[in-house]
Amino acid sequence: MLPVIDQPFPHDLMPIPDHDEHAREDFTVTLKLYASEHLYPYDEIVYEKRAKPKFIKENGREPENCDEVHHLMMDDPFTQFWSGIARNMQESLWDTQGRIAERQLDRIEAEAKKNSAEPIGSLTLDPDFKTPAYIEAVDIHAMPGGYQTTLSEDDVFQGAVYDRGAYYYTKGMVGRHGQGGGTAMVMAVKDLYPDLKPKRILDVGCAIGWSTAPLLHAYPNAEVYGIDIGAAILRYGHARSESLGDKIHYLQMSGDDINFPDGYFDLVVSGGVFHETSNKAAKKMIAEMHRVTSPGGVCMNYDIPYGGAYNLHAQFMLNWDCYYNAEPFWRQWTGWDRTEFMANGGFDQDIVQEWWADRDHHGNFKLFKDPFDDLHTSARGGIGRVHFFGAKKAA
Numbered sequence: 274m275l276p277v278i279d280q281p282f283p284h285d286l287m288p289i290p291d292h293d294e295h296a297r298e299d300f301t302v303t304l305k306l307y308a309s310e311h312l313y314p315y316d317e318i319v320y321e322k323r324a325k326p327k328f329i330k331e332n333g334r335e336p337e338n339c340d341e342v343h344h345l346m347m348d349d350p351f352t353q354f355w356s357g358i359a360r361n362m363q364e365s366l367w368d369t370q371g372r373i374a375e376r377q378l379d380r381i382e383a384e385a386k387k388n389s390a391e392p393i394g395s396l397t398l399d400p401d402f403k404t405p406a407y408i409e410a411v412d413i414h415a416m417p418g419g420y421q422t423t424l425s426e427d428d429v430f431q432g433a434v435y436d437r438g439a440y441y442y443t444k445g446m447v448g449r450h451g452q453g454g455g456t457a458m459v460m461a462v463k464d465l466y467p468d469l470k471p472k473r474i475l476d477v478g479c480a481i482g483w484s485t486a487p488l489l490h491a492y493p494n495a496e497v498y499g500i501d502i503g504a505a506i507l508r509y510g511h512a513r514s515e516s517l518g519d520k521i522h523y524l525q526m527s528g529d530d531i532n533f534p535d536g537y538f539d540l541v542v543s544g545g546v547f548h549e550t551s552n553k554a555a556k557k558m559i560a561e562m563h564r565v566t567s568p569g570g571v572c573m574n575y576d577i578p579y580g581g582a583y584n585l586h587a588q589f590m591l592n593w594d595c596y597y598n599a600e601p602f603w604r605q606w607t608g609w610d611r612t613e614f615m616a617n618g619g620f621d622q623d624i625v626q627e628w629w630a631d632r633d634h635h636g637n638f639k640l641f642k643d644p645f646d647d648l649h650t651s652a653r654g655g656i657g658r659v660h661f662f663g664a665k666k667a668a
């Protein structure tokens with residue numbers, strides 16, 4: 274039995290599919306689920322029983338790193354079969370979502386204007402903002418237009434595509450409101466820092482505010498800010514938050530050049546940002562996050578896991594997206610030690626990385642402390658398991 278996926282929550286701006294569009298998105302997500310439940314888990318068996326013995330016969334030794342496993346598996350017809358399906362489903366997903374959003378773009382733009390007319394939060398766009406080159410260079414995870422594309426003064430298209438599309442991309446794992454990652458973030462922060470009472474919170478790489486809203490709900494007296502790079506995404510996120518009654522301040526700003534004073538925030542977070550960020554920018558970003566964290570404040574992040582301790586086949590599965598899903602920085606990120614990364618950013622004490630989380634297909638996270646307790650969920654489709662890492666800034 275495959276898991277049943279709910280539809281995303283139909284707030285005012287949500288693109289709503291017609292019958293045929295829904296049939297297409299349903300087909301795509303069902304085939305994705307079939308692949309992750311019934312194909313990917315067999316890849317390890319193919320590796321052990323067919324590919325590895327072949328490699329040993331030809332080379333007189335076992336594969337020594339995940340690149341060798343990568344080349345070996347991508348030569349095998351079974352891996353080629355599921356890999357082709359995975360790439361095709363990704364393209365089909367965005368194609369369908371682009372059509373759904375485009376067909377009703379006038380309505381969504383009108384809803385965005387209506388909902389932003391008397392805001393409780395705010396939107397600050399920067400007409401002189403220069404999109405980082407590494408963002409412009411690629412349509413990340415094969416999403417046409419990436420996060421950056423903005424076509425007009427009222428444009429909200431990329432936000433609309435992300436809202437429905439990324440929900441199905443994750444096979445419902447983010448939850449109907451996209452709240453899953455933010456909710457898990459709150460659980461991790463409250464567990465590790467129960468005394469933290471943040472007055473100001475910053476979500477770096479907030480996109481349309483999925484991960485930002487749970488922070489506001491958990492700390493309702495805090496001022497909550499989200500920064501990201503795309504005007505259309507932020508415009509959509511702002512209007513979406515207004516329609517849901519969430520007071521969030523959105524700003525167009527790069528995480529590697531945060532225009533706030535030193536120590537301005539007591540809690541600085543990011544969710545799923547570093548793996549989509551160039552090597553240079555990620556290092557600058559964590560240093561900036563350190564700078565704007567108040568003394569005694571907390572910086573907490575989640576992202577796809579560090580892969581260094583997985584077996585070579587699991588590393589190959591974990592890194593598939595880097596080669597076939599337009600995620601050029603993914604591989605570098607899975608190879609980085611998080612303690613070293615945080616320390617290089619300036620967090621020189623109390624660095625923690627003891628929480629991991631798995632999601633179900635309704636956005637519920639299960640937090641746990643042993644990353645290797647079960648078959649790695651990345652082997653079932655790349656974006657299941659997340660890893661938390663953070664630190665308290667020295668007081």
Ligand SMILES: C[S@@+](CC[C@H](N)C(=O)[O-])C[C@H]1O[C@@H](n2cnc3c(N)ncnc32)[C@H](O)[C@@H]1O
Nearest residue numbers: 420478479480483484501502527528544545546
């Ligand atoms: C996978 S999305 C995660 C979004 C959000 N945290 C969530 O959970 O829905 C990564 C986000 O990081 C943003 N991002 C990438 N580079 C950035 C940068 N230099 N500054 C700010 N945001 C950035 C992208 O635009 C994108 O919205």
